[in-house]
Amino acid sequence: MKKEDTHRFETKAIHSGYDPKEHLDSLTPPIYQTSTFTFPSIEQGSKRFAGSEDGYIYSRLTNPTVTVLEERMAQLEEGEAALAFASGMAAVSAVLMNVTKANDHILCSQGVYGCTFGLLQLLKEKYNIDYTLSQLATAEDITSNIRENTTCIYIETPINPTMKLIDLQLVANLAKEKGIKVVVDNTFSTPYLQKPLKLGCDLVVHSATKYIGGHGDVIGGIVVGDLKVISEIKKTTQKDIGGVISPFDAWLLIRGIKTLAVRMERHCETAEVVARQLKNHSKVKKVYYPGHQSQSDHDVMTKQMKKAGGLLSFELSGTYEETIKVVDKLKLIKIAVSLGDAETLIQHPASMTHAVVPEDIRKRMGISNQLLRLSIGLEAWEDIWGDLEQALNAI
Known part of the structure; x- marks a missing residue:
């Protein structure tokens, strides 16, 4: 993660995460349309694989165009780091796989996107990861539905499609007392209207296909959170399952974010x-x-x-x-x-x-x-x- 950008939102959306001097002075971030990257020597390649030296290896792992998108979204959500995915559901899946294991429990807002509901059903059927739908409107609503094996509270706000809202600060405060991660789907609001991480939540997910792209011509997903958790997701779920975004799609999202x-x-x-x-x-x-x-x-x-x-x-x-x-x-x-x-x-x-x-x-x-x-x-x-x-x- 680069140094925090202290500019206002509108300026960050255009400039953060990108320095033309690092890319042959190109005003617009280039599309690094390559699957792999070369190494000057075996020694340097070994260091990159070992993680002792920064650098690009393979575009499923990291790519310069994708890095610009991730750093920009981290700045806009005011999180430490971000990861870009091939779709919003790839992002949601990666996060839920990271915060749960077999026999855990997820507490959810009363309404969720249909495919998120389908994923919850799949996790229940295959891995016995149970879930509960709750209004999450009061402290009693929240605490009464938390179980000993609850590891995640998953929230949409506004909820799709009823537009009901959840008090994120209330949920985050109660969850923190019990060491439970709070994940917020911020697709409907975008970081321009709402910043869940600033309210105490742990992870934010986006279907970047929607307002982030803004033009109906790209599919993508984003996860933002603290560096430790994002690094875990990057090294495990994203790397091994492989729902990564292409450089061209990342470039389209960068373009969309500017406006x-x-x-x-x-x-x-x-x-x-x-x-x-x-x-x-x-x-x-x-x-x-x-x-x-x-x-x-x-x-x-x-x-x-x-x-x-x-x-x-x-x-x-x-x-x-x-x-x-x-x-x-x-x-x-x-x-x-x-x-x-x-x-x-x-x-x-x-x-x-x-x-x-x-x-x-x-x-x-x-x-x-x-x-x-x-x-x-x-x-x-x-x-x-x-x-x-x-x-x-x-x-």
Whole structure:
């Protein structure tokens, strides 16, 4: 890890982790599109393999382009070190494998991404690593669900797709008393809006595919934490399982990060307007958006987030068939399961991202058949709302 960058977020997003003098004065980080690196001598190659000398060996282990991405993300999350992966799920898998062993227990927020839920099921079936879904809303919620074999508390906040929030400082304080690691999926907020490590959490994971990349053209994952833990993951799970990111994909994420701050400002600004318009429409039963003062956990948002984010969900008052009709009537807004892109995207969680979750658990998570998730893009808010309005008025 290089010396801490003391610049502000917007400046770090453009400059941190990269010195042109180290790369033939290239303004933009080069793409080191190579699988392996040569050694001047056997002696030097041996030293690098032994870890007694810094240097590159093989791109599954380290790569100069990937290093720039990792150092930049560590600076933005204000962590000691970071690791880049081929996908968000590769990052999540690596972390959960690091903090658990057979017969351990994971305490999770009530809602998690569908593939994360699938991974939890796999860990339970193959390695008897049990998990519990909890609201994590109060100290009692948290402590009553902690077992002797709980080694990890895994949190999404805002939760996908209900946008519920978890008080990270509360969880971190209680977990620290018992020596339990707290892992936070910070994909929805990005380090621009929320910094879990500064609130006492241990590890942050991202699907960098989303807001970090920001353009819908790359798949990637990030883990940030203290140097010791990140080094352990790097030397074991990442090296031996091999879910590493390619240099070109790392380069695309570096490019995306440069505009992260300005994009997040626009996403948040438009989401606030669209959420307000949806709330006032007669066909909408409820809007889930942390920026609404009427939302029960609004105080948590003001305490730990800079703004409420660019995602919202809304539930229609009609039938499932009418819900699907609304989505199919959209013209500008695209039906897709990702988020954080320049384009506004909509999806139906019950039949898409959370289809793998059994119906009874989906209902406990608050995911009804009338719930839709909207990722606000960078288009004019008037055009986004105009498309939603015409579709809602069609039922």
